[in-house]
Amino acid sequence: DAGVTQSPTHLIKTRGQQVTLRCSPKSGHDTVSWYQQALGQGPQFIFQYYEEEERQRGNFPDRFSGHQFPNYSSELNVNALLLGDSALYLCASSLTGTHSYEQYFGPGTRLTVT
Amino acid sequence: AQTVTQSQPEMSVQEAETVTLSCTYDTSESDYYLFWYKQPPSRQMILVIRQEAYKQQNATENRFSVNFQKAAKSFSLKISDSQLGDAAMYFCAYRSGDGGATNKLIFGTGTLLAVQP
Numbered sequence: 001d002a003g004v005t006q007s008p009t010h011l012i013k014t015r016g017q018q019v020t021l022r023c024s025p026k027s028g029h030d031t032v033s034w035y036q037q038a039l040g041q042g043p044q045f046i047f048q049y050y051e052e053e054e055r056q057r058g059n060f061p062d063r064f065s066g067h068q069f070p071n072y073s074s075e076l077n078v079n080a081l082l083l084g085d086s087a088l089y090l091c092a093s094s095l096t097g098t099h100s101y102e103q104y105f106g107p108g109t110r111l112t113v114t
Numbered sequence: 115a116q117t118v119t120q121s122q123p124e125m126s127v128q129e130a131e132t133v134t135l136s137c138t139y140d141t142s143e144s145d146y147y148l149f150w151y152k153q154p155p156s157r158q159m160i161l162v163i164r165q166e167a168y169k170q171q172n173a174t175e176n177r178f179s180v181n182f183q184k185a186a187k188s189f190s191l192k193i194s195d196s197q198l199g200d201a202a203m204y205f206c207a208y209r210s211g212d213g214g215a216t217n218k219l220i221f222g223t224g225t226l227l228a229v230q231p
Contacts, residue, residue: 033218042118042205042221043159056218088157094217103219105151105159 002027004093004106012112013081021076021109025093031055032074033103034066037088049074050096078111086113116141118208120222127196128230134181135191135225137206145211148182148189149219154202162204165189167211193227201229 005024013019025032031050035043045058049068063079072093078085088110092103117140127133139148150162165173165182172180177197181190193200206222 031217035219040223042207042223043219045218045220048217058218090159092159092219096217102161102164103217104161107156107158110157 006106010110017081018079023091024073026104029093029095031094031096033092034076035090081113118222122225124226126228132194137189147209149207150191151205152202
């Protein structure tokens with residue numbers, strides 16, 4: 001049973017560029033959440049996708065957008081990259097309707113903006 | 115808004131000893147979940163233990179147990195018989211229990227645990 005997978009593992013971009021990160025949820029899960037983890041900090045919630053729609057959003061600017069596909073996989077897009085966007089981006093999947101909506105995390109994508 | 119506070123940036127424990135990591139939270143909700151996640155250097159966040167707020171009994175998972183004090187809004191993690199593989203960053207996290215409408219996790223800033231051989 002495959003767990004949550006993310007690609008790429010590492011990424012280096014230049015200020016002003018755009019980036020797309022990808023996530024495949026754990027088998028059987030239908031909900032994907034994205035988190036940003038700055039160095040030395042706890043993860044911060046970006047947004048969550050369910051049934052191909054953004055269900056909830058954290059305090060992040062519109063430069064951060066996402067998408068969920070019919071197979072439940074998801075993308076996180078960040079436009080006009082800033083140096084402050086450098087972080088570990090974590091994807092978590094869960095199954096809506098289950099008792100605790102327990103979230104399973106992927107290994108993350110390390111984004112460096114220069 | 116809910117907040118989670120971990121006041122111990124770093125902790126150290128001798129192998130085979132017991133260590134307790136602290137976490138406090140602030141909420142006006144009565145229904146919620148609390149979690150401890152472990153993040154080793156490999157970066158993958160792993161769920162260690164979960165506590166439902168409506169349950170009075172403290173959760174236990176093998177060597178890991180919690181001390182859940184709802185009135186005090188405290189949720190500490192006790193690791194017994196510490197092993198070298200327990201060395202990692204530990205995060206306390208909160209989730210509202212409002213039927214799934216709010217599924218986001220709110221994390222503390224973490225406690226880095228070192229295990230000394």
